[in-house]
Amino acid sequence: MGELLRLRGVKKTYASSEQVQVQALRGIDLRVLEGEYLAIMGPSGSGKSTLMHIIGCLDVSTAGTYEIDGVNTAEMNEKALAKIRNQKIGFVFQQFNLLPTLSALRNVEVPLLYAGVPASQRKERARQALERVGLADRAEHRPGQLSGGQQQRVAVARALVTNPSLILADEPTGALDSVSTADLLDLFDELHEAGRTLVVITHEADVAARAQRTVHLYDGLIRSVTTGVAA
Amino acid sequence: MLGQTIRTAIEALSARRMRSILTLLGILIGIGAVMLTVGLGQGASDAIASQINSLGSNLLIVTPGSSSSGGFRGASSTASLTEADVEMLADQAIVPDVVAVAPIASTSGSLRSSTTTWTSQTTGTLPDWTKVRAREVESGRFFTQGEVDSKSSVAVIGSDTATELYAGASPVGSTLIINGQTFTVIGVLKSEGSSLSGSEDDIVIIPITTLADRFTDGTITIDTIYLSAADSDVLASAQQEINKALLAAHRVDADNADFSVSTQASLVETATSVMGILTLVLGGIAAISLLVGGIGVMNIMLVSVSERVREIGLRKALGATPSLILQQFLVEAVILGLTGGLLGVALGFGGAALINPMLTEQSVSISISTSATLLALGVSMAIGLVAGVYPASRAARMAPIDALRSE
Ligand SMILES: Nc1ncnc2c1ncn2[C@@H]1O[C@H](COP(=O)(O)OP(=O)(O)OP(=O)(O)O)[C@@H](O)[C@H]1O
Ligand SMILES: [Mg+2]
Numbered sequence: 263m264g265e266l267l268r269l270r271g272v273k274k275t276y277a278s279s280e281q282v283q284v285q286a287l288r289g290i291d292l293r294v295l296e297g298e299y300l301a302i303m304g305p306s307g308s309g310k311s312t313l314m315h316i317i318g319c320l321d322v323s324t325a326g327t328y329e330i331d332g333v334n335t336a337e338m339n340e341k342a343l344a345k346i347r348n349q350k351i352g353f354v355f356q357q358f359n360l361l362p363t364l365s366a367l368r369n370v371e372v373p374l375l376y377a378g379v380p381a382s383q384r385k386e387r388a389r390q391a392l393e394r395v396g397l398a399d400r401a402e403h404r405p406g407q408l409s410g411g412q413q414q415r416v417a418v419a420r421a422l423v424t425n426p427s428l429i430l431a432d433e434p435t436g437a438l439d440s441v442s443t444a445d446l447l448d449l450f451d452e453l454h455e456a457g458r459t460l461v462v463i464t465h466e467a468d469v470a471a472r473a474q475r476t477v478h479l480y481d482g483l484i485r486s487v488t489t490g491v492a493a
Numbered sequence: 494m495l496g497q498t499i500r501t502a503i504e505a506l507s508a509r510r511m512r513s514i515l516t517l518l519g520i521l522i523g524i525g526a527v528m529l530t531v532g533l534g535q536g537a538s539d540a541i542a543s544q545i546n547s548l549g550s551n552l553l554i555v556t557p558g559s560s561s562s563g564g565f566r567g568a569s570s571t572a573s574l575t576e577a578d579v580e581m582l583a584d585q586a587i588v589p590d591v592v593a594v595a596p597i598a599s600t601s602g603s604l605r606s607s608t609t610t611w612t613s614q615t616t617g618t619l620p621d622w623t624k625v626r627a628r629e630v631e632s633g634r635f636f637t638q639g640e641v642d643s644k645s646s647v648a649v650i651g652s653d654t655a656t657e658l659y660a661g662a663s664p665v666g667s668t669l670i671i672n673g674q675t676f677t678v679i680g681v682l683k684s685e686g687s688s689l690s691g692s693e694d695d696i697v698i699i700p701i702t703t704l705a706d707r708f709t710d711g712t713i714t715i716d717t718i719y720l721s722a723a724d725s726d727v728l729a730s731a732q733q734e735i736n737k738a739l740l741a742a743h744r745v746d747a748d749n750a751d752f753s754v755s756t757q758a759s760l761v762e763t764a765t766s767v768m769g770i771l772t773l774v775l776g777g778i779a780a781i782s783l784l785v786g787g788i789g790v791m792n793i794m795l796v797s798v799s800e801r802v803r804e805i806g807l808r809k810a811l812g813a814t815p816s817l818i819l820q821q822f823l824v825e826a827v828i829l830g831l832t833g834g835l836l837g838v839a840l841g842f843g844g845a846a847l848i849n850p851m852l853t854e855q856s857v858s859i860s861i862s863t864s865a866t867l868l869a870l871g872v873s874m875a876i877g878l879v880a881g882v883y884p885a886s887r888a889a890r891m892a893p894i895d896a897l898r899s900e
Contacts, residue, residue, distance in 0.1 A: 315894050320810055320893045320894040321894040340814070340815050341814045341815065341816070344809065344813060344814040345812065347809070347810055347893075348811065348812020349812070353810050359807045359810075361807070363505075363508050364504075372811050373811045375494075375497055376812035376813050376814070376817065377812060378494065381497070424812075
């Protein structure tokens with residue numbers, strides 16, 4: 263299996279003022295293979311979100327290199343990064359981050375819009391993605407009219423719709439109850455079986471347990487990597 | 494893509510309906526005010542032009558006093574025009590392109606009929622007056638050269654004067670007392686309608702010789718000499734002939750001319766240029782309100798950008814390029830500007846339709862041209878664009894992560 267992500271000595275330092283500097287990441291080396299299901303765990307403040315932002319091309323590292331599909335992200339401009347985010351990565355956020363004024367269907371359409379997909383295909387593909395997460399009957403509902411679990415599934419549909427190689431989720435179950443969590447994890451399992459690469463950040467051991475591999479972060483460094491029961 | 498951007502922009506604007514409407518209001522009032530003031534200026538200069546044109550065709554005007562610019566009397570307005578000048582200008586051998594000459598002398602007078610008193614300007618002139626001023630006699634007749642020579646006490650009056658003094662009865666043959674002197678009304682002029690300088694129909698015309706004889710010590714002070722050129726093609730050469738003849742008669746060179754000769758065209762030009770300046774000033778004042786409206790759009794777009802930081806971050810995470818974000822906010826600002834502009838144009842037309850009936854007395858109307866309308870729409874669009882550039886580029890430059898993280 264090919265290598266999808268490669269991080270070498272990635273560091274991230276936040277300078278909140280002249281004197282105070284926070285080293286959120288202090289040298290991360292990580293490889294993620296295509297089709298892999300990876301969990302990232304660690305205590306609060308250990309740098310999980312920071313790492314995800316770098317993997318998701320939302321932020322840039324202060325040192326080290328990060329390659330996605332063999333391309334060094336440091337060499338890309340903002341436009342190229344936008345294209346990577348659009349085509350290679352699907353985000354699932356803890357707070358769902360749906361656009362409140364748009365219907366579920368139109369929320370799912372947004373990435374296709376930026377991919378330049380024509381209007382006719384957009385609707386069809388968005389509908390298929392909603393079907394995939396079991397929400398075809400809620401296509402016209404706005405986020406405010408959906409439960410938390412349903413909103414998160416809309417977000418997953420949105421992450422899926424461009425057929426990205428990587429699904430990147432930051433505490434996707436953080437705002438969900440146990441039933442919705444189970445539904446979402448089943449959905450992730452299905453996606454994994456369908457060959458997608460998943461990187462899921464979580465606090466919860468039973469979420470991490472579904473992954474093939476779990477990276478434990480501590481104070482900006484990888485402390486250990488455990489291999490879970492292969493799904 | 495642009496269609497989708499426009500749709501997104503309209504959705505974003507209607508999600509904040511009240512605020513969008515208030516912002517529109519700024520542009521709307523500005524555009525409406527500019528259209529009304531400029532329309533009024535246009536209407537006024539149209540009215541002045543048509544009034545000057547109605548003075549008579551192929552008209553030339555000689556006024557005393559030095560003036561170098563387009564027909565308005567200079568500061569030193571001396572009585573430099575004489576009867577001899579008039580006689581000379583009537584000579585076809587000297588000024589071949591002039592076909593009619595009518596000097597004007599006037600006095601303001603109290604008028605009295607058997608029943609009523611009235612005050613109006615009394616003008617002394619020659620029979621050619623009807624020709625140079627393109628006026629017609631409605632009933633009765635105009636006075637003749639014979640009556641001028643004999644200093645007859647005959648008067649021709651305007652239709653309004655007739656109504657005031659004789660209340661509907663036919664004035665022809667009636668007695669009219671002007672400043673205590675008795676005249677006989679021999680004709681009533683056809684109505685010309687009112688103009689900016691007052692009614693053209695409230696006038697009393699008597700032979701110029703009679704005016705000098707009865708109301709002054711016998712000398713004639715000529716205010717103006719009206720002349721008609723044979724046709725409009727020879728207007729310029731007629732102007733030169735008159736100028737040359739008068740310079741020679743007054744023994745002065747062109748730099749010291751104590752009179753000025755203007756044509757209808759030059760009067761229209763001067764009047765419209767004066768109105769143009771006035772329109773510019775009024776329009777400029779109105780444009781300031783437009784500027785304030787533009788600042789309103791910029792303000793609201795800045796608020797909108799900082800309110801939607803998370804949305805911007807999310808859109809970037811989902812693959813929006815900086816230029817697409819820029820486009821989205823620019824389109825929103827332009828829609829605000831353009832909608833405000835369209836409503837402003839509607840306000841302009843509506844206001845004109847409302848105000849014009851009140852202006853009929855003044856013979857002026859607000860006239861809004863198509864080019865002014867298109868310009869207003871263009872300007873409102875440009876205002877939206879300019880006001881949107883800064884907020885939109887701020888949105889476009891935001892780092893996706895900073896935008897996403899903000900609460
Ligand atoms: N923009 C920032 N400026 C300064 N410091 C920051 C910034 N973002 C994160 N940090 C710091 O970097 C460190 C890592 O933060 P990060 O958000 O990655 O933690 P986390 O592992 O996701 O924690 P949690 O589980 O609470 O979400 C923390 O000490 C945090 O205070
Ligand atoms: Mg976090």
